[in-house]
Amino acid sequence: MxxxxxxxxxxxxxxxxxxxxxxxxxxxxxxxxxxxxxxxxxxxxxxxxxxxxxxxxxxxxxxxxxxxxxxxQELDRARSEIQPNDAQVSGVATIGLLPSTSGLLAGALVSAVKARYPAIRLRITVGYAGHLQKWLESGEVDAALLYNPKTTPTIQAQVLLEESLFVVGPPSSELEPSHPVPFADLSQWPMILTSAPHGIRSLLEQACRDTGVTLNVAAETNSMDVQKTLVACGHGFTILPAIAVNEDVTRGLLRTAPLCNPELQRRIALALPNTRRMAIAVRCATALLVDEMKIAVERGDWPSARWLGE
The missing domain is CATH 1.10.10.10 (Winged helix-like DNA-binding domain superfamily/Winged helix DNA-binding domain)
Structure with a gap:
């Protein structure tokens, strides 16, 4: 062989x-x-x-x-490490992005890598946090953005930003950005949620335990596009960050309102493996990813986000 x-x-x-x-x-x-x-x-x-x-x-x-x-993949990583010191940075970097962030970050990251390190071969994988963490631990991705991760023996995590979550409803709903919705009111509506135990679903379940609220889950899906389509068609409401629905709201396909009592926020962190050496190409690509995220927040392209990184 x-x-x-x-x-x-x-x-x-x-x-x-x-x-x-x-x-x-x-x-x-x-x-x-x-x-x-x-x-x-x-x-x-x-x-x-x-x-x-x-x-x-x-x-x-x-x-x-x-x-x-x-x-x-491991051989490609090894090849990128074994090179003369004065050689151009090259190799493969597989970066995992969350569905809600991929539209904003994928193009910017590709452009930044192409301009700074044209010999790096960038691979972008999109998935929910639960899947991304498994792929990170198995070596299928080199670095990933995760929700509220905790450092473990296999993963190190650097929190980069915090953003608020919003109620998202169909265009026929009465949701308004200026009128926050109490968390308890969600029990009145059918909810379209991501499948457990990923990301925002975990935050919602914790909030339900803290407040004693029971949600009426009308449908579950592992696709954010399906999630938004079901809401737009009037099948229910959902909870998402503003970045995930900004364009849909502008086009009149969805309406949003902030949550209150309690407010829900998620933290996004850059997660890296502790169990294997990080190739030069991966270090360079992830540094550019962090730069592009910070620029997006400072420029106002990432609604309701607050930068926490250095």
Whole structure:
């Protein structure tokens, strides 16, 4: 088993075709087929079902693909560390962003990395805090933004900003930014929430325990876009930060009001792994991410946010 065989495995798994995999890898088709054959002989079982609809992974193939992807990511990180001191910063940096922040930060981060470190290959992964933390611990992302994280033996966290949460309703609702909604009033409305135990859902459940309020959960989803669509269509209300709905409010698709009694706030932190060395490319990319977040807050592009970082 060697690196070329693993790269061929991933290319065929992603494209579903030996021909397209060969084009992606810039090698001839027989070479890809040979790599797969040698790999299957080494493993001792078939990795693909070769059918009329293309190459489909077997159960063994799915297992090997998961480990191969992680192994190649670690090799990419090692390669970026082993370079002359005067070499241009290069390598792969996989950054995890929260759905509510990705629209504001993704483009700015790509532009900043391209301008400052053009040899860094940036990968942006978007997910809820619970998923991002698991991916960070497993090595699938190098750094991630998380809600209210606590430093653990596997993760170190630097709190960067604090922002208020808002009630979000359909355009037919009477929500007004100048009229805060008491938390207890949420019990009167059907609520569209993220699935437990992620981010804002955890904050809401803690607030419910503190106040004795019971929410009427009409639907749960792991997609913020679905969450906002259901609210816009009149299926209920939700709780989100202003940054997540700013454009929708401007377009008249949603209405918002601040929460009170109690106010709900979330803290966003940059989380890094304690269990592995951080590559130069990752350190450079995360420094730019922090810079772009601070600029967004100071410029007023991040509504209701207060900068807490240095």
């Amino acid at each position: 060697d690196i070329k065989q693993l790269r061929a495995l991933l290319a065929v798994a992603e494209t579903g075709s030996v021909t397209r995999a060969a084009e992606t890898l810039h090698i001839v088709q027989p070479a890809v087929s040979r790599h797969l054959k040698l790999l299957e002989e080494d493993i001792g079982t078939a990795l693909f079902d070769r059918g009329r609809y293309g190459m489909e992974l077997t159960e063994a193939g799915e297992i090997l693909v998961e480990y191969a992807r992680r192994a190649l």
